[in-house]
Amino acid sequence: MPRKVNYRIDYAEDYDYHDDYDYDHDLESNGEAPKEDQSVSKPGYWRCAICTYDNDNDDNLTSCDICGAVRIAPVGNSFEVKAVDDICKDPGVSVLAKSLFASLPRGKPKMAITMQRQGKFSDFQNAFNIPDSRQHINIAPFKFDRASPDDMVSAGKKSYGKDIKAKVPQFPPSKTSPVIAEKGKMKAVSNAKKYEASSSTSNKVGRLNSNDRSPISGSGVVEEDKIQATTSDFLNLKLKPSIYNQKNDVNGRKTASFDEYKPEPWMLPDQKEQTLPLLNLAIVGHVDSGKSTLSGRLLHLLGRISPKEMHKYEKESKQMGKGSFAYAWALDESSEERERGITMTVAIAHFETKKYHVVVLDSPGHKDFVPNMISGATQADAAILVVDAALGSFEAGMDGYGGGGQTKEHAQLVRSFGVDQIIVAVNKMDAVHYSEERFNFIRVRLGSFLRTCGFKESSIVWIPLSAMENQNLITTASELRLLTWYKGSNLLEAIDSFLPPVRETSKPLRMPICDVMKSLLSLGQIAVSGKLEAGAIRNGSKVLVMPYGHIATVKCIVRDSRACSIARAGDNVDVGLQGIDASIVMAKGVLCHPEYPVAVAASLELKVLILDITMPILVGSQVEFHVHHAKEAARVVKILSLIDPKTGKVSKKAPRCLTARQSAMIEVNLERAVCIEEFSKYRALGRVYLRANGKTIAVGVVTRIIHQ
């Protein structure tokens, strides 16, 4: 299948959004090797090299459950299996394994190379069977390339290095050489950093190899997690420049400067810091499914709401005759929201689990507030889709009137935010007497829809719960009717099972402004809040406030009402600004690195997937255009081509209109320019959503910015 291999490589580079949607295709394409990355970091399974059975990842399990083969380094071995797969197309691979492999949206061939070598290396290590994990650390300065002085620290390991180097040509996918060339360049960035990263890589390998023997394993989950995060960051660091390099051929003019960008050392995450990684968790679902109540209840159970406050909410809500809304009031703060009992704008709250510092984005479910949901929840890394189990309510969320309830719309939107891990919380189980049949019915019904949205079976977690009766939230359920048939994890455990999101730490700063606050005591005259999509800031950093292009100075950074000195990609923070007039800071602007400003454009070329629409999209269709926190009126000015979702090739030029479930290239003109980036450069700033008549009609990405 050489054709497909090629396609995958070209295509995934700049537009893998589409692949995400294209579930079937992924299964067969060749670029799956990087997915091992996930199968390693996902604690659930490891796969036997002999019989391809997916074993539970019990710490003391050192051989395959089925065939008894000894467990060797999972990284390497599963790659090997993959290779076999590709050649003989082994039909015996389990569906689960397939979907696991298919589930990585960040799949890039170059990653495969890196991982391969890592795999080889650990194999190698394994063969030597070094018993003490300290030794592993010594071997650690295993470099993807061998020239760093760090390597010389342990001269005795040189031979390994040579071996590894010699192996490189064995895996010569077409892109190998630019990657290596780039690596040389990137190495200068921070040797120390690399050292840490690579040592942690081997730590991990070591740990996985000799499960119980390693002393590091004693240091707890948190640490392991950190290591993983660092490793993936590290891989990213290496991969990015080569992406840009290729881009240059196509579009050299703009990206050239990006190659020169070197993040300063402080901008990169430091694994010594004892903070939990951040997870932006959107809570979405149909109106009245209990999103705010669930969030409120979680906050309450985790001690983020004091008993006094809770008492106040209970009393006040009773007074208004809305006793059941007490928990929701923790998040629905404005009088209007409380009066009507529905959430109108996205509320932000923080809590901590064992693994994550979670930022909850509690979004509104009412169909009129979907724009608010889009602008508020685009920052999500993962999501909880809340479904009302009650008879009729679930159906309303699915079908609603006019063809689409918000359960569906939100699921599609969340997917297009780039979220690929989702928990489906089947709420209000008490209303259906904790019936297993109802749960399974919902699971089947919604599951098939979620798959069409592009969620992988393996990254959907289904949890029956009841927020009001506190079943299955942070502890195992106490309700017998539920216990008899449900044995899975509770909500909090499920949140911890999310994979850590990948951050764009090594790119120039981008922080879309979600909200502007004026004259707040803690933050000074003018402050903005939002999520850093890339790069980092610290107190005193100069930032460029777009779209007007004025320079401001960061005065203070506040995260969860605590001041901190540095904020990095992924952090959801409030930033106090100095030296800028309040009137030119707008809630749809972007803070950027002064030398790498974000593009401001009104004319764009998009690649879109049309959702289930009744009214076809024609040239001249008027839509509301959403990107990060900005929204603008826009018009479709050209329909360039229809795209075959399976092959990615143009199937028809200049069609007259677009109907449901088609993929197409279109050109749009915005009424006013917005800050925007091509998807290939910054994903978060290149994802767009088109709405018309109160419905989301298309989701897509920016493929080209047409300057005017």
Place this chain on the structure above:
Amino acid sequence: MKLVRKDLIPNGPGSAKMIPEEPDDLWHVYNLVSQGDRVMAVTVRKVQREMVSGGRDVERVKLKLEIEVEAVDYDNVGSVLRVRGKNILENEHVKIGAFHTLEIEQHRPFVLRKDVWDSVALDVLKQACDPAASADLAVVLMQEGLAHIFLVGKSVTTTRSRIEASIPRKHGAAIAGYEKALNKFFESVLQAVLKNIDFKVVRCAVIASPGFTKDQFHSFMLLEAERRELRSIIENKSRILLAHSTSGYKHSLKEVLDAPNVMALIKDTKASQEVQVLKDFFDMLSNDPARACYGPKHVEVAHERLAVQTLLITDDLFRNSDIPTRQKYVNLIDSVKETGGTAHIFSTMHISGEQLAQLSGVAAILRFPLPDLEDMEM
């Protein structure tokens, strides 16, 4: 518009004298006057005179000129039509062939002479002079942080005001900031309403928004009106309607005009008819794509096969094109009508016309499906 005198032959030469009375009328005049027509009106022109002493004196003289039209400009906001052309009326101050620009304003009579008064021109004239009360409607279209005020006339929609404010999200202790910002935003919208909506002119005012913003604003407005004794609002309380829209952008205006309670008020007006017809067209396009087509070539082919049931066309096509093109469209309309179809001329100043203009300006709902039309390369 007041028609003072009419002296013309249908499809032949003739002249008409008229007095525009409303801003809408100028739009009609804009559609009526085309290149090559002759317009006579009283105007003011600076004239240089040589004095006996040899010095020069500049004087503004009021005089009557007739010009052959070369270009027409329409100013929506100022309600002025500027007609540029060469003078053809001998005058002691202005030579024949000298350029002059006539300004046609409300309450200023003028005479229009055409070589050919085609059916479309006669239609426009008839419509413009229809004494039916103007259906002026004021629409306040809003969403949190954005508001537009539109005046929807018979054939012109004017954007009178755009208000934008940044409303912070609810934010823990800063919740007061949200309410304060919202109230400030409502206050500026209210000021714009007072300034731009004259209840003597408009039939009713519609407040439309997604969610509850409209209700919030409505109660805010009534409360403030009581407090500050804003007579114009208190007295016209019953003429303020609420409607649902999905956003605060201009294109949501069609949803407002579509709303049953608003529709009931304006159902006889052109604006609502246009919205309805365009909706029919889009419905047809989504339900039975073979029975709807757009683009001049496609429509022409469909018409050759006598398939056109309803023709949708923008006035833009008549205005900006040369005489043969105009003739072509006039013939199209005439023959559609002859074959039992209907033709709707959309005003590009309305939201529906704007949308039709995006679809090349001409579209048709067909009597029977023509599936092969789509495959035709044109």
